[in-house]
């Protein structure tokens with residue numbers, strides 16, 4: 001299905017073939033995960049080009065749709081030779097992902113072909129998730145949720161922020177996560193006013209603890225944020241937490257296929273503004289998640305007029321950050337499926353005091 005969709009786009013754009021150099025694109029299209037080599041897709045044929053380190057695994061992973069050819073010293077021209085065997089002239093390349101030197105090397109290898117930048121061609125296909133993508137993200141999310149419940153029993157004032165991040169990551173790894181979805185955020189006290197603060201080698205402060213993290217399954221990421229309190233929350237903290245939660249629940253009510261992205265953002269933003277937290281929600285409401293942790297679309301004030309589409313997946317993550325004091329964010333992921341919006345996050349979010 002993925003290969004067929006990509007091939008259709010190749011034909012529609014008048015290309016003869018595409019050379020995929022980005023590992024995420026290669027895995028998405030071929031199902032094979034490797035870090036060096038090429039996936040070549042022509043109008044009729046497709047080939048995985050891998051060296052000795054990967055060739056056995058490539059042969060095992062490749063379905064009927066892909067030829068597997070070894071890159072070796074004796075076959076220096078295997079990439080142009082493969083394209084020539086397709087009869088290709090116009091060849092699309094991944095300008096979004098190649099470095100300048102990577103492009104120079106590719107141009108050198110493919111001097112006899114017309115190279116055309118493919119822009120967002122494949123990213124746009126990947127943005128609309130199929131059922132297996134949603135399943136992988138859901139599995140990753142289930143792992144992240146169990147890690148959350150695990151650390152709730154461990155958090156104490158003698159633990160450092162780095163230890164908390166490590167506990168989350170170790171638990172997820174043992175539960176089958178390929179790697180953290182992104183560098184785990186586990187911050188406490190005054191650091192929680194930094195939306196993307198880094199865990200430090202210092203003991204957890206009393207007050208808010210923000211954990212923003214995810215797992216990876218089949219190359220797909222999950223993304224969740226929970227804010228808990230070490231000790232007791234005072235009235236200001238309770239009011240702030242409840243405002244973030246109200247904003248999130250309101251946005252979750254309206255996010256769906258056909259909704260205006262700017263309007264969903266605005267609904268949550270107005271709740272926070274109207275509660276008196278002016279200028280304290282300085283980032284967008286949400287973003288797409290897939291094989292990258294941040295993908296299209298973006299829910300933010302400048303997305304007015306952009307419409308959410310079936311197959312997209314977005315986070316809903318309002319926050320309030322009081323400079324020098326503390327902050328709070330609550331984040332779920334919503335899939336816009338054929339059966340309507342589905343919140344993939346199944347994790348408690350009433351204020352937890354530890």
Ligand SMILES: [Mn+2]
Nearest residue numbers: 223315317331
């Ligand atoms: Mn996020």
